[in-house]
Amino acid sequence: MRPPKILVFAGSVRTGSYSATLAALAARELALLGAEPVRISLEDYPLPIYDADLEAEDGVPQAAEQLREQLALADGVFIVTPEYNAAVPPLLKNAIDWASRAKGAGSGSASGGGGHDPFKxxxxxxxxxxxGALGGYRAAMMLRQVLALGLSALVLAEQAMVPAAHQAFSDGGDFKDERQLDRLRGTLRALIDQSALRAGLRA
Ligand SMILES: Cc1cc2nc3c(=O)[nH]c(=O)nc-3n(C[C@H](O)[C@H](O)[C@H](O)COP(=O)(O)O)c2cc1C
Structure with a gap:
């Protein structure tokens, strides 16, 4: 049986981003836990700020279709968000908004997941x-709302929050504190298990 494919990305493309550091660490841990991580950067999916006029005139940008495709091919998705003014940053919200407008090329094909809703x-x-001390908790709650309420996605209760992120990682991108690694692994194990179950990879 194949390992569950887990898409991993961060809502920041900043050099030295703490969210991207956590995403990279999560991808390494997912591989160690037996999953197949697929790590992407939103840097490779450049998108204008969503504008319905733009969509009506030019359609959904290629990058949004590609992001949709990545979601559709995944059994699980781990998204790491930074917090901007108690919310998800516009980069992440905009990427999700555009991906939710993409229809999927090759609808009905076995390869690209075209046609079905990539968030479901x-x-x-x-x-x-x-x-800060809250570890991006408010942004995480907002992301949960967007995914679960806005897009009817199944979002696990387990989540990995990293406060004091500027001090949390070693130069190599590992956690300095073992307990944080344990908490991350708990979330990733739950994600692997539930993704495998939902994809019918495990009884
Ligand atoms: C516009 C803006 C608003 C911010 N608001 C918050 C906030 O509400 N809470 C918080 O913990 N950090 C806030 N920050 C600080 C970010 O957490 C910090 O810049 C962080 O490094 C961004 O994540 P990244 O390292 O993944 O790029 C804000 C930063 C910016 C630029």
């Missing part, structure tokens, strides 16, 4: 980071 297939888990 995979199981989602949330990570968040912040230099």
């Amino acid at each position: 297939g995979p199981v989602f888990a949330i990570g968040s980071t912040s230099p």
